[in-house]
Amino acid sequence: MEKFSVAIIGGGAAGITAAISARRSGKPVAICEKMPQLGKKILITGNGRCNLLNDDTSSAHYNPASRNLVSSVFSRFGKADIVDFFNGLGLEIYCKEGRVFPMTNQASSVLKALEIELKRLSIPVELNFDVKAISGSKGAFILKSKNGAEMVSENIIITGGGKTYPALGSDGNAYELAKKVGHSVIAPVPSAVPLVLKDPLCHLLQGQKIFADVTSLIDGKAAGKASGELLFTKYGLSGTAILDVSEDISIAVNRHHSNDVVISADMVPFMDAKELENELERRIKAGFAPGDFLAGLLPNKFSAALSDLLRYDTAQMAAILKDKRFKVTGTRGWNEAEFTSGGVSAAEINAHTLESDMEKGVYFAGEILDVQGKRGGHNLAWAWASGFVAGLTGSN
Ligand SMILES: Cc1cc2nc3c(=O)[nH]c(=O)nc-3n(C[C@H](O)[C@H](O)[C@H](O)COP(=O)(O)OP(=O)(O)OC[C@H]3O[C@@H](n4cnc5c(N)ncnc54)[C@H](O)[C@@H]3O)c2cc1C
Structure with missing residues (x-):
C-alpha cells in the first residue's frame, strides 16, 4: 500500500x-x-x-x-x-x-x-x-x-x-x-442563523423586510449591533442584520441556555427620536387614518400591524418604533446556519x-x-x- x-x-x-x-x-x-x-x-x-x-x-x-x-x-x-x-x-x-x-x-x-x-x-x-x-x-x-x-x-x-x-x-x-x-x-x-421567537408582529408581517439598526441584549447587556435587512418570518426574525448578531445569541441560548435574550430593533433608523416624534405629531394633526398612519415611514402593512401604537402619546410611539423589543427563545437549525x-x-x-x-x-x-x-x-x-x-x- x-x-x-x-x-x-x-x-x-x-x-x-x-x-x-x-x-x-x-x-x-x-x-x-x-x-x-x-x-x-x-x-x-x-x-x-x-x-x-x-x-x-x-x-x-x-x-x-x-x-x-x-x-x-x-x-x-x-x-x-x-x-x-x-x-x-x-x-x-x-x-x-x-x-x-x-x-x-x-x-x-x-x-x-x-x-x-x-x-x-x-x-x-x-x-x-x-x-x-x-x-x-x-x-x-x-x-x-x-x-x-x-x-x-x-x-x-x-x-x-x-x-x-x-x-x-x-x-x-x-x-x-x-x-x-x-x-x-x-x-x-x-451561527449566522435566523432567530426563533413568538411575537404577533412576526406573524402579521411575515415576508416583510425593512432596513433597521439591531442590537442584541444578553442577560441585560448589549452584546452586538448590526445595520441591515430585518426580515419578519412566521417563526421569528431573519435578514442580514439578524444573521450578523446571531452568533452571541446562539451561544447564549443554545450553549448556555440563557432565557434573557432580546433583540432591540430601531425600525426607523433614518430619523432620531425627536424627529420621529414631530413627524408622528404632524400626522395626527393632519388627520392620517389609522390604517395609513405609518405610510411612507415603514412598508404599508406596518400601519395595521402596529395599530396598537395609537394608544400611546407620540413620544412613547417614537420610543417603541426606535426600540422595538423581541424576546428570543431559540435559533433555527444547522440547515439554515452559515457557520x-x-x-x-x-x-x-x-x-x-x-x-x-x-x-x-x-x-x-x-x-x-x-x-x-x-x-x-x-x-x-x-x-x-x-x-x-x-x-x-x-x-x-
Ligand atoms: C449557506 C452558506 C453560505 C456561506 N457563505 C460564505 C461566504 O460567502 N463567505 C465565507 O467566507 N464563508 C461562507 N460560508 C462559510 C464557509 O463555507 C465555511 O466556513 C468553509 O466552507 C469551511 O471550509 P472547511 O474546508 O473548513 O469545511 P467544509 O467546507 O465544510 O469542508 C469539510 C469537508 O470535509 C468532509 N468530511 C467531513 N467529515 C469527513 C470524514 N470523516 N471523512 C472524510 N471527509 C469528511 C465534508 O464532506 C466536507 O467536504 C458559508 C456557509 C454556508 C453554509
Whole structure:
C-alpha cells in the first residue's frame, strides 16, 4: 500500500488548499472526502457567488479565543497571499465594499480553479472515503473508512468542517476523530442563523423586510449591533442584520441556555427620536387614518400591524418604533446556519504550525477549529489560510 507524506481528511475549502500547498512542497499527498464530490459547500457560499475573502483580515473579526491563532496564521499566509494564490490559479477576482468575489460571480469558478490545480499536481482524491477511525502515530497513521478502505500516511490534516448544511458532507462527525486523538471540542452551535421567537408582529408581517439598526441584549447587556435587512418570518426574525448578531445569541441560548435574550430593533433608523416624534405629531394633526398612519415611514402593512401604537402619546410611539423589543427563545437549525461556533479548542493547537498539542503529526485547519469570523468572507479567508499553512508545515 502506498504511504503518503500527508493525508487530508475532508476535501472542502481548507482541505483542498492544504493538499495544494503540501504537494507544491514536493510531498506525496492524498485527500479523503466522504462525499462523491469535492468542495460541495464552496458552491453555495455567498448565495452562489462565493465571497471568498475580506479586504480586512485583522483578527478583531474573529472570536476572541481564536485571535492568537488567527493572527499567527495570517502572518504566514495573509490577504495578499490568498489573492496571489487565486490569481496564480487563473481566477480573476474583484473587491466590492471590502468583500472579495470571483469576477465571474460564480462560486463554481472558484471550485473549478482549485480542481484544475489538484489535477495539475496529480493529487489523488479518494471520494466516498468517510474516515471513521485513525490509528498509529506520526510516521505511520492508518485511516480507516466506513467501508473498510485504508490509507497510510506519515502525517494527517483534519479539515472535516463544522456542522452546517450536513447534507453537503460536514455534519460534525470529524469532531469525533479530534476527540479520539485527545482534543476538547467546544460545544458547536449554529451561527449566522435566523432567530426563533413568538411575537404577533412576526406573524402579521411575515415576508416583510425593512432596513433597521439591531442590537442584541444578553442577560441585560448589549452584546452586538448590526445595520441591515430585518426580515419578519412566521417563526421569528431573519435578514442580514439578524444573521450578523446571531452568533452571541446562539451561544447564549443554545450553549448556555440563557432565557434573557432580546433583540432591540430601531425600525426607523433614518430619523432620531425627536424627529420621529414631530413627524408622528404632524400626522395626527393632519388627520392620517389609522390604517395609513405609518405610510411612507415603514412598508404599508406596518400601519395595521402596529395599530396598537395609537394608544400611546407620540413620544412613547417614537420610543417603541426606535426600540422595538423581541424576546428570543431559540435559533433555527444547522440547515439554515452559515457557520459553526465552537469546535476543536484553539488553545490546543500550535499557533505557528497548526499541529495538535495532543498528537504529533496531526494538524487541523478550517471550520473544524473553534475559529469563527464575521460574515463577509472571513470564514473562507480562514479556511484558505489555515489550510495553506497546515499543508506547508504538515509536509515538513
Ligand atoms: C449557506 C452558506 C453560505 C456561506 N457563505 C460564505 C461566504 O460567502 N463567505 C465565507 O467566507 N464563508 C461562507 N460560508 C462559510 C464557509 O463555507 C465555511 O466556513 C468553509 O466552507 C469551511 O471550509 P472547511 O474546508 O473548513 O469545511 P467544509 O467546507 O465544510 O469542508 C469539510 C469537508 O470535509 C468532509 N468530511 C467531513 N467529515 C469527513 C470524514 N470523516 N471523512 C472524510 N471527509 C469528511 C465534508 O464532506 C466536507 O467536504 C458559508 C456557509 C454556508 C453554509
